[in-house]
Amino acid sequence: MRTFGIEEEFLLVDPETGVPQPSGQGMSSHRLGGRLSRELQLEQIEICTKTRSSLADLADDLRGARRIADTAARRNGARIAAVGTSPLPVTPSGTPSPRYDAIMDKAGLTAREQLTNGCHVHVSIASEEEGVAILDRIRIWLPVLTALSANSPFWDGQDTGYCSFRSQVWGRWPTTGPTKIFGTATAYRRHVRSLLDTGVPLDEAMIYFDARLSSHHPTVEIRVADVCLHHSDAVLLAALTRALVETAAQQWQAGQPPEAVSADIVRLAGWRASRYGLEQDLLHPLTSKPCPARSVIEALMDHVQPALVEAGDDVMAKELLEELLSRGTGARQQRSIYQQTGNLSAVAMMAAALTS
Numbered sequence: 001m002r003t004f005g006i007e008e009e010f011l012l013v014d015p016e017t018g019v020p021q022p023s024g025q026g027m028s029s030h031r032l033g034g035r036l037s038r039e040l041q042l043e044q045i046e047i048c049t050k051t052r053s054s055l056a057d058l059a060d061d062l063r064g065a066r067r068i069a070d071t072a073a074r075r076n077g078a079r080i081a082a083v084g085t086s087p088l089p090v091t092p093s094g095t096p097s098p099r100y101d102a103i104m105d106k107a108g109l110t111a112r113e114q115l116t117n118g119c120h121v122h123v124s125i126a127s128e129e130e131g132v133a134i135l136d137r138i139r140i141w142l143p144v145l146t147a148l149s150a151n152s153p154f155w156d157g158q159d160t161g162y163c164s165f166r167s168q169v170w171g172r173w174p175t176t177g178p179t180k181i182f183g184t185a186t187a188y189r190r191h192v193r194s195l196l197d198t199g200v201p202l203d204e205a206m207i208y209f210d211a212r213l214s215s216h217h218p219t220v221e222i223r224v225a226d227v228c229l230h231h232s233d234a235v236l237l238a239a240l241t242r243a244l245v246e247t248a249a250q251q252w253q254a255g256q257p258p259e260a261v262s263a264d265i266v267r268l269a270g271w272r273a274s275r276y277g278l279e280q281d282l283l284h285p286l287t288s289k290p291c292p293a294r295s296v297i298e299a300l301m302d303h304v305q306p307a308l309v310e311a312g313d314d315v316m317a318k319e320l321l322e323e324l325l326s327r328g329t330g331a332r333q334q335r336s337i338y339q340q341t342g343n344l345s346a347v348a349m350m351a352a353a354l355t356s
Contacts, residue, residue, distance in 0.1 A: 006120070012044060
Protein backbone atom coordinates (compact mmCIF):
# COMPACT_ATOMS: atom_id res chain seq x y z
CA MET A 1 0.00 0.00 0.00
CA ARG A 2 1.48 3.34 -1.04
CA THR A 3 1.55 5.95 1.69
CA PHE A 4 0.44 9.51 1.08
CA GLY A 5 0.07 12.89 2.70
CA ILE A 6 -1.35 16.34 2.03
CA GLU A 7 0.02 19.87 2.30
CA GLU A 8 -2.58 22.64 2.38
CA GLU A 9 -2.03 26.40 2.27
CA PHE A 10 -4.60 28.73 3.85
CA LEU A 11 -5.34 32.42 3.79
CA LEU A 12 -5.28 34.15 7.19
CA VAL A 13 -8.25 36.51 7.47
CA ASP A 14 -9.76 38.94 9.94
CA PRO A 15 -12.53 37.15 11.89
CA GLU A 16 -14.97 40.05 11.45
CA THR A 17 -14.29 41.28 7.89
CA GLY A 18 -12.53 38.49 6.00
CA VAL A 19 -9.73 40.90 5.05
CA PRO A 20 -6.38 39.05 4.80
CA GLN A 21 -4.25 39.49 7.93
CA PRO A 22 -0.43 39.26 8.16
CA SER A 23 -0.60 36.97 11.20
CA GLY A 24 1.74 34.23 10.03
CA GLN A 25 4.74 35.50 11.95
CA GLY A 26 3.10 34.68 15.27
CA MET A 27 2.08 31.13 14.42
CA SER A 28 4.77 28.72 15.56
CA SER A 29 5.18 25.18 14.28
CA HIS A 30 5.04 23.49 17.71
CA ARG A 31 1.25 23.93 17.76
CA LEU A 32 0.94 21.13 15.22
CA GLY A 33 3.91 19.07 16.27
CA GLY A 34 6.07 20.82 13.70
CA ARG A 35 3.49 20.38 10.91
CA LEU A 36 2.52 24.06 10.70
CA SER A 37 4.80 26.28 8.65
CA ARG A 38 4.99 29.82 7.35
CA GLU A 39 4.78 30.59 3.66
CA LEU A 40 6.03 33.26 1.27
CA GLN A 41 3.50 35.80 2.57
CA LEU A 42 2.53 36.56 6.16
CA GLU A 43 -1.13 36.34 5.13
CA GLN A 44 -0.90 32.58 4.66
CA ILE A 45 0.05 29.45 6.54
CA GLU A 46 0.61 25.81 5.55
CA ILE A 47 -0.31 22.56 7.26
CA CYS A 48 1.15 19.15 6.52
CA THR A 49 -0.58 15.90 7.48
CA LYS A 50 1.19 12.85 8.74
CA THR A 51 2.15 10.15 6.27
CA ARG A 52 -0.76 7.72 6.08
CA SER A 53 -1.66 4.49 4.32
CA SER A 54 -5.38 4.61 5.14
CA LEU A 55 -7.68 7.13 3.47
CA ALA A 56 -9.88 7.26 6.58
CA ASP A 57 -6.84 8.04 8.75
CA LEU A 58 -5.75 10.75 6.33
CA ALA A 59 -9.24 12.27 6.45
CA ASP A 60 -9.19 12.33 10.26
CA ASP A 61 -5.70 13.80 10.30
CA LEU A 62 -6.62 16.53 7.83
CA ARG A 63 -9.79 17.46 9.70
CA GLY A 64 -7.89 17.70 12.97
CA ALA A 65 -5.01 19.66 11.42
CA ARG A 66 -7.40 22.26 10.01
CA ARG A 67 -9.10 22.61 13.38
CA ILE A 68 -5.85 23.05 15.29
CA ALA A 69 -4.46 25.46 12.68
CA ASP A 70 -7.60 27.58 13.01
CA THR A 71 -7.21 27.58 16.79
CA ALA A 72 -3.63 28.79 16.38
CA ALA A 73 -4.82 31.49 13.98
CA ARG A 74 -7.49 32.65 16.44
CA ARG A 75 -4.81 33.14 19.08
CA ASN A 76 -3.19 35.57 16.64
CA GLY A 77 -6.39 37.43 15.81
CA ALA A 78 -7.20 35.61 12.57
CA ARG A 79 -9.03 32.65 11.04
CA ILE A 80 -7.87 30.25 8.35
CA ALA A 81 -9.80 30.31 5.08
CA ALA A 82 -9.39 27.64 2.40
CA VAL A 83 -9.50 29.80 -0.71
CA GLY A 84 -7.06 29.63 -3.60
CA THR A 85 -6.93 33.44 -3.82
CA SER A 86 -8.28 36.22 -1.62
CA PRO A 87 -11.76 37.44 -2.61
CA LEU A 88 -10.88 40.87 -1.18
CA PRO A 89 -8.09 43.19 -2.36
CA VAL A 90 -4.82 42.76 -0.48
CA THR A 91 -1.24 43.95 -0.62
CA PRO A 92 0.69 40.91 0.64
CA SER A 93 3.37 41.22 3.31
CA GLY A 94 6.44 39.13 2.57
CA THR A 95 7.58 36.75 5.29
CA PRO A 96 11.05 37.81 6.51
CA SER A 97 13.67 35.15 5.77
CA PRO A 98 16.90 35.12 3.75
CA ARG A 99 15.44 32.73 1.14
CA TYR A 100 12.13 34.54 0.78
CA ASP A 101 13.98 37.87 0.59
CA ALA A 102 16.08 36.48 -2.24
CA ILE A 103 12.97 35.26 -4.07
CA MET A 104 11.32 38.67 -3.70
CA ASP A 105 14.43 40.40 -5.00
CA LYS A 106 14.74 38.07 -8.01
CA ALA A 107 11.08 37.79 -9.05
CA GLY A 108 9.86 41.31 -8.29
CA LEU A 109 6.11 41.87 -8.68
CA THR A 110 5.51 38.20 -9.49
CA ALA A 111 6.67 37.31 -5.99
CA ARG A 112 5.20 40.33 -4.23
CA GLU A 113 1.73 39.57 -5.60
CA GLN A 114 2.00 35.81 -5.14
CA LEU A 115 -0.66 35.20 -2.50
CA THR A 116 -2.10 31.88 -3.70
CA ASN A 117 -3.03 28.74 -1.81
CA GLY A 118 -2.70 25.25 -3.22
CA CYS A 119 -3.13 21.66 -2.14
CA HIS A 120 -0.17 19.36 -2.75
CA VAL A 121 -0.44 15.58 -2.51
CA HIS A 122 2.63 13.42 -1.89
CA VAL A 123 2.54 9.71 -2.79
CA SER A 124 5.35 7.28 -1.97
CA ILE A 125 7.53 5.74 -4.66
CA ALA A 126 10.00 2.87 -4.61
CA SER A 127 12.68 4.66 -6.64
CA GLU A 128 13.31 7.72 -8.76
CA GLU A 129 13.04 5.54 -11.86
CA GLU A 130 9.54 4.51 -10.84
CA GLY A 131 8.76 8.09 -9.90
CA VAL A 132 9.65 9.48 -13.33
CA ALA A 133 7.70 6.69 -15.03
CA ILE A 134 4.71 7.77 -12.93
CA LEU A 135 5.18 11.46 -13.82
CA ASP A 136 5.24 10.52 -17.49
CA ARG A 137 1.91 8.66 -17.23
CA ILE A 138 -0.18 10.86 -14.90
CA ARG A 139 0.52 14.18 -16.62
CA ILE A 140 -2.48 14.02 -18.98
CA TRP A 141 -4.90 13.48 -16.07
CA LEU A 142 -3.74 16.34 -13.86
CA PRO A 143 -5.99 19.03 -15.42
CA VAL A 144 -9.00 17.01 -14.22
CA LEU A 145 -7.73 17.42 -10.65
CA THR A 146 -7.46 21.18 -11.23
CA ALA A 147 -11.09 21.24 -12.36
CA LEU A 148 -12.33 19.22 -9.38
CA SER A 149 -10.50 21.46 -6.89
CA ALA A 150 -11.22 24.84 -8.54
CA ASN A 151 -11.67 27.31 -5.68
CA SER A 152 -10.33 30.74 -6.68
CA PRO A 153 -12.76 32.78 -8.79
CA PHE A 154 -11.94 36.19 -7.27
CA TRP A 155 -8.80 38.32 -7.46
CA ASP A 156 -8.24 41.88 -6.26
CA GLY A 157 -11.91 42.34 -5.41
CA GLN A 158 -13.37 41.21 -8.73
CA ASP A 159 -14.68 38.09 -10.43
CA THR A 160 -11.97 36.92 -12.83
CA GLY A 161 -14.22 34.72 -14.96
CA TYR A 162 -11.95 31.81 -14.01
CA CYS A 163 -12.83 29.01 -11.60
CA SER A 164 -9.18 28.56 -10.62
CA PHE A 165 -7.47 31.90 -11.06
CA ARG A 166 -4.79 30.64 -8.67
CA SER A 167 -3.55 28.54 -11.58
CA GLN A 168 -3.12 31.67 -13.70
CA VAL A 169 -1.29 33.64 -11.01
CA TRP A 170 0.87 30.64 -10.13
CA GLY A 171 1.73 30.26 -13.81
CA ARG A 172 3.70 33.51 -13.71
CA TRP A 173 6.65 31.64 -12.21
CA PRO A 174 9.06 30.56 -14.97
CA THR A 175 9.30 26.88 -13.97
CA THR A 176 5.59 26.05 -13.59
CA GLY A 177 3.38 23.88 -15.74
CA PRO A 178 3.31 20.47 -17.38
CA THR A 179 6.46 18.65 -18.39
CA LYS A 180 7.50 16.62 -21.39
CA ILE A 181 7.80 12.85 -21.24
CA PHE A 182 11.23 12.12 -19.72
CA GLY A 183 11.53 8.35 -20.08
CA THR A 184 14.20 7.90 -17.41
CA ALA A 185 15.23 9.34 -14.07
CA THR A 186 18.53 10.35 -15.68
CA ALA A 187 16.71 12.46 -18.25
CA TYR A 188 14.58 14.06 -15.54
CA ARG A 189 17.62 14.93 -13.43
CA ARG A 190 19.45 16.26 -16.48
CA HIS A 191 16.50 18.53 -17.27
CA VAL A 192 16.28 19.83 -13.71
CA ARG A 193 20.04 20.45 -13.69
CA SER A 194 19.81 22.43 -16.93
CA LEU A 195 17.10 24.64 -15.42
CA LEU A 196 19.15 25.24 -12.27
CA ASP A 197 22.24 26.03 -14.33
CA THR A 198 20.42 29.01 -15.87
CA GLY A 199 20.45 30.72 -12.48
CA VAL A 200 16.75 31.60 -12.80
CA PRO A 201 15.43 29.27 -10.06
CA LEU A 202 17.31 29.78 -6.79
CA ASP A 203 17.26 26.08 -5.94
CA GLU A 204 15.47 22.82 -6.66
CA ALA A 205 12.54 23.83 -4.44
CA MET A 206 11.73 26.45 -7.10
CA ILE A 207 11.26 23.79 -9.79
CA TYR A 208 7.49 24.22 -9.73
CA PHE A 209 6.36 21.52 -12.18
CA ASP A 210 2.72 20.43 -12.02
CA ALA A 211 4.09 17.16 -10.69
CA ARG A 212 7.66 16.52 -9.63
CA LEU A 213 9.95 14.30 -7.63
CA SER A 214 10.10 15.66 -4.11
CA SER A 215 13.52 17.02 -3.18
CA HIS A 216 13.05 16.01 0.49
CA HIS A 217 10.98 12.81 0.49
CA PRO A 218 10.78 9.55 -1.53
CA THR A 219 7.56 10.71 -3.16
CA VAL A 220 6.04 12.21 -6.24
CA GLU A 221 4.40 15.54 -5.44
CA ILE A 222 1.30 16.58 -7.38
CA ARG A 223 0.78 20.35 -7.22
CA VAL A 224 -2.04 21.32 -9.61
CA ALA A 225 -4.93 21.70 -7.16
CA ASP A 226 -6.36 24.73 -5.43
CA VAL A 227 -6.69 24.36 -1.68
CA CYS A 228 -10.15 22.84 -1.25
CA LEU A 229 -12.95 24.64 0.55
CA HIS A 230 -14.15 21.37 2.11
CA HIS A 231 -11.69 18.99 3.71
CA SER A 232 -13.65 16.11 2.13
CA ASP A 233 -12.71 17.40 -1.35
CA ALA A 234 -9.05 17.30 -0.37
CA VAL A 235 -9.51 13.71 0.80
CA LEU A 236 -11.08 12.84 -2.56
CA LEU A 237 -8.16 14.53 -4.30
CA ALA A 238 -5.72 12.42 -2.29
CA ALA A 239 -7.58 9.19 -3.10
CA LEU A 240 -7.63 9.95 -6.83
CA THR A 241 -3.99 11.03 -6.81
CA ARG A 242 -2.78 7.87 -5.10
CA ALA A 243 -4.87 5.79 -7.50
CA LEU A 244 -3.40 7.66 -10.49
CA VAL A 245 0.10 7.02 -9.17
CA GLU A 246 -0.54 3.32 -8.58
CA THR A 247 -2.18 2.92 -12.00
CA ALA A 248 0.78 4.60 -13.67
CA ALA A 249 3.26 2.40 -11.80
CA GLN A 250 1.43 -0.73 -12.92
CA GLN A 251 1.36 0.49 -16.51
CA TRP A 252 5.12 1.05 -16.37
CA GLN A 253 5.73 -2.39 -14.86
CA ALA A 254 3.61 -3.92 -17.63
CA GLY A 255 5.64 -2.11 -20.30
CA GLN A 256 2.78 0.17 -21.36
CA PRO A 257 4.18 3.45 -22.72
CA PRO A 258 2.80 6.84 -21.67
CA GLU A 259 0.27 8.59 -23.89
CA ALA A 260 2.22 10.70 -26.40
CA VAL A 261 0.50 14.01 -25.64
CA SER A 262 2.64 17.14 -25.96
CA ALA A 263 3.24 19.45 -23.03
CA ASP A 264 1.56 22.22 -25.06
CA ILE A 265 -1.69 20.24 -25.26
CA VAL A 266 -1.55 19.37 -21.56
CA ARG A 267 -1.04 23.07 -20.84
CA LEU A 268 -4.17 23.91 -22.86
CA ALA A 269 -6.11 21.26 -20.95
CA GLY A 270 -4.92 22.84 -17.70
CA TRP A 271 -5.95 26.29 -18.90
CA ARG A 272 -9.44 25.07 -19.77
CA ALA A 273 -9.76 23.41 -16.35
CA SER A 274 -8.61 26.65 -14.72
CA ARG A 275 -11.06 28.72 -16.74
CA TYR A 276 -14.20 26.61 -16.42
CA GLY A 277 -13.72 24.12 -13.60
CA LEU A 278 -16.64 21.70 -13.97
CA GLU A 279 -18.99 24.30 -15.46
CA GLN A 280 -18.19 23.64 -19.14
CA ASP A 281 -16.36 21.11 -21.30
CA LEU A 282 -12.89 19.90 -20.40
CA LEU A 283 -10.31 18.46 -22.80
CA HIS A 284 -10.50 14.69 -22.68
CA PRO A 285 -7.08 13.36 -21.58
CA LEU A 286 -7.05 10.60 -24.22
CA THR A 287 -8.39 12.53 -27.22
CA SER A 288 -7.48 16.15 -26.40
CA LYS A 289 -10.94 17.13 -27.66
CA PRO A 290 -13.58 19.13 -25.73
CA CYS A 291 -15.86 16.79 -23.83
CA PRO A 292 -18.51 17.29 -21.11
CA ALA A 293 -16.88 17.58 -17.71
CA ARG A 294 -18.94 14.69 -16.30
CA SER A 295 -17.71 12.41 -19.08
CA VAL A 296 -14.09 13.36 -18.40
CA ILE A 297 -14.56 12.65 -14.69
CA GLU A 298 -16.11 9.28 -15.56
CA ALA A 299 -13.07 8.54 -17.72
CA LEU A 300 -10.79 9.35 -14.80
CA MET A 301 -12.78 7.13 -12.46
CA ASP A 302 -12.73 4.26 -14.95
CA HIS A 303 -8.98 4.72 -15.37
CA VAL A 304 -8.22 4.49 -11.64
CA GLN A 305 -11.04 2.16 -10.50
CA PRO A 306 -8.88 -0.97 -10.13
CA ALA A 307 -6.36 0.95 -8.01
CA LEU A 308 -9.14 2.45 -5.87
CA VAL A 309 -10.55 -1.02 -5.28
CA GLU A 310 -7.13 -2.45 -4.48
CA ALA A 311 -6.57 0.28 -1.85
CA GLY A 312 -10.08 -0.10 -0.44
CA ASP A 313 -10.83 3.52 -1.37
CA ASP A 314 -13.47 2.94 -4.05
CA VAL A 315 -16.62 3.33 -1.91
CA MET A 316 -15.37 6.40 -0.06
CA ALA A 317 -14.06 8.04 -3.23
CA LYS A 318 -17.38 7.48 -5.02
CA GLU A 319 -19.32 9.00 -2.11
CA LEU A 320 -17.02 12.02 -1.88
CA LEU A 321 -17.18 12.59 -5.63
CA GLU A 322 -20.99 12.46 -5.63
CA GLU A 323 -20.99 14.96 -2.77
CA LEU A 324 -18.70 17.33 -4.67
CA LEU A 325 -20.70 17.08 -7.90
CA SER A 326 -23.94 17.66 -6.03
CA ARG A 327 -22.89 20.88 -4.26
CA GLY A 328 -20.34 22.08 -6.79
CA THR A 329 -16.73 23.19 -6.54
CA GLY A 330 -15.47 25.83 -4.15
CA ALA A 331 -15.55 28.32 -7.02
CA ARG A 332 -19.26 27.72 -7.54
CA GLN A 333 -19.96 28.10 -3.82
CA GLN A 334 -17.95 31.32 -3.58
CA ARG A 335 -19.83 32.80 -6.52
CA SER A 336 -23.17 31.67 -5.09
CA ILE A 337 -22.53 33.53 -1.81
CA TYR A 338 -21.48 36.63 -3.72
CA GLN A 339 -24.59 36.50 -5.89
CA GLN A 340 -26.74 36.23 -2.78
CA THR A 341 -25.03 38.99 -0.80
CA GLY A 342 -23.08 41.19 -3.22
CA ASN A 343 -20.42 41.18 -0.50
CA LEU A 344 -16.94 39.72 -0.87
CA SER A 345 -16.43 39.86 2.89
CA ALA A 346 -19.31 37.40 3.17
CA VAL A 347 -17.49 35.12 0.73
CA ALA A 348 -14.30 35.16 2.83
CA MET A 349 -16.23 34.63 6.05
CA MET A 350 -18.15 31.70 4.55
CA ALA A 351 -14.83 30.15 3.58
CA ALA A 352 -13.42 30.62 7.08
CA ALA A 353 -16.52 29.03 8.61
CA LEU A 354 -16.35 25.98 6.31
CA THR A 355 -12.58 25.47 6.46
CA SER A 356 -12.28 24.28 10.05
